[in-house]
Amino acid sequence: xxxxxxxxxxxxxxxxxxxxxxxxxxxxxxxxxxxxxxxxxxxxxxxxxxxxxxxxxxxxxxxxxxxxxxxxxxxxxxxxxxxxxxxxxxxxxxxxxxxxxxxxxxxxxxxxxxxxxxxxxxxxxxxxxxxxxxxxxxxxxxxxxxxxxxxxxxxxxxxxxxxxxxxxxxxxxxxxxxxxxxxxxxxxxxxxxxxxxxxxxxxxxxxxxxxxxxxxxxxxxxxxxxxxxxxxxxxxxxxxxxxxxxxxxxxxxxxxxxxxxxxxxxxxxxxxxxxxxxxxxxxxxxxxxxxxxxxxxxxxxxxxxxxxxxxxxxxxxxxxxxxxxxxxxxxxxxxx
Numbered sequence: 001x002x003x004x005x006x007x008x009x010x011x012x013x014x015x016x017x018x019x020x021x022x023x024x025x026x027x028x029x030x031x032x033x034x035x036x037x038x039x040x041x042x043x044x045x046x047x048x049x050x051x052x053x054x055x056x057x058x059x060x061x062x063x064x065x066x067x068x069x070x071x072x073x074x075x076x077x078x079x080x081x082x083x084x085x086x087x088x089x090x091x092x093x094x095x096x097x098x099x100x101x102x103x104x105x106x107x108x109x110x111x112x113x114x115x116x117x118x119x120x121x122x123x124x125x126x127x128x129x130x131x132x133x134x135x136x137x138x139x140x141x142x143x144x145x146x147x148x149x150x151x152x153x154x155x156x157x158x159x160x161x162x163x164x165x166x167x168x169x170x171x172x173x174x175x176x177x178x179x180x181x182x183x184x185x186x187x188x189x190x191x192x193x194x195x196x197x198x199x200x201x202x203x204x205x206x207x208x209x210x211x212x213x214x215x216x217x218x219x220x221x222x223x224x225x226x227x228x229x230x231x232x233x234x235x236x237x238x239x240x241x242x243x244x245x246x247x248x249x250x251x252x253x254x255x256x257x258x259x260x261x262x263x264x265x266x267x268x269x270x271x272x273x274x275x276x277x278x279x280x281x282x283x284x285x286x287x288x289x290x291x292x293x294x295x296x297x298x299x300x301x302x303x304x305x306x307x308x309x310x311x312x313x314x315x316x317x318x319x320x321x322x323x324x325x326x327x328x329x330x331x332x333x334x335x336x
Contacts, residue, residue, distance in 0.1 A: 003242050004233070008225040012218065015199050019217035022203040023210070032207045040205050047198050050191045051227050057183050058234035065178050065237035065245055068171040073251050075168040076102070079161055083142075086157050091145045098138045106131040106172065107248035110179055110238040132172055139165045175238070175247075183235055195224055 005012075026032035076099060083095050109131050139162055146158040199221050206213045233242045 004226050004229050005222075007233075007241070008222070008229050011225050012221055015202075015221040016214060016218045018200065019203040019214040022207065023213050026207050032204060034205050034207055035201060037205075040201065043194075043198055043201070047194055047224070050194060051224070051231070054183070054188065054191050055227060055231040055234075058231040061178055061183070062234045062237040062240075062245075065175060068175045068178075069245060069247055069250055072106075072168050072171040072175075075164040075171070076251070078164050079138075079168075082157060082161050082164075087145055094141065094145075095138070098134060098141070101129075102131055102134050103248040103251035105129045105134060106251070107246070109172075110175055110247055132169060135165050135169055135172075179236060179238055188232075191228065195228060199224070 022032060080095070080099070083092060087095065142158060142161050142165070146155075146161075199217070202220060203213060203217050206216050209216055230242075233240045237245045238247065
């Protein structure tokens, strides 16, 4: 049995019993007459609009809660990424200690813990801490670590980190508002009362179905009551009995560039990867290969030594004879 069916079971049983009673009354007395069709049609249109608006408002709150959780995780991821660029190892360890327990405290805060249901600070236990206080303390620590001797660049980086802290705080405030401020109670109560009246009129409108009337009433009542109950369950996405948003699990799951790890596991500082060498264009690469092949070929086959011809040898002998005569030498020059 689904959770929604369990929650509407008592109302559904009441409507079925009432439909069976109307059928038995009509079976023995034949005094039951159906109401005008126009009246039932008008009530059906009004009830449909009420249920659509109620469910749409609840679904928008559920989407807003999911968006806030996603934005909070993105802000914290960017905080850790920027901190790696400017903080020392000791400062990073301090930051990891501050953020390691943040998901657990935020889940407690939204699940009815500190501040979520009007709980006063005097009732805080040792295991409870306001997640907004964690971010405020973290912002003060960032100011102390980056304001001393960092120059203009450090001031710019500090401004960026403080901006992400402010964004995370704004998301937490919006999530707290979703938990503490419900949909207008007058609207919900009017929708529930109108639906009750409609389901009480329905057996008289379907009395002509005879023995099938209780079954038809049960199916229609199940559909309408379930739609209304879905709106109630989606109203508070962090404490929904059907599909709650587990904030702690979402912030700790290993997704995204920089996941927030579980509190019992320390943060690991990843070593920066070496940059890859840029790839050369295809035509330049082919030209380089041809040049290397040509050089290798020249090394394997060196050029042959030039052997002088007979004319070149005679010219060389004549040049040497002239030089010797000028020097006054009497040495005979051997003829080759």
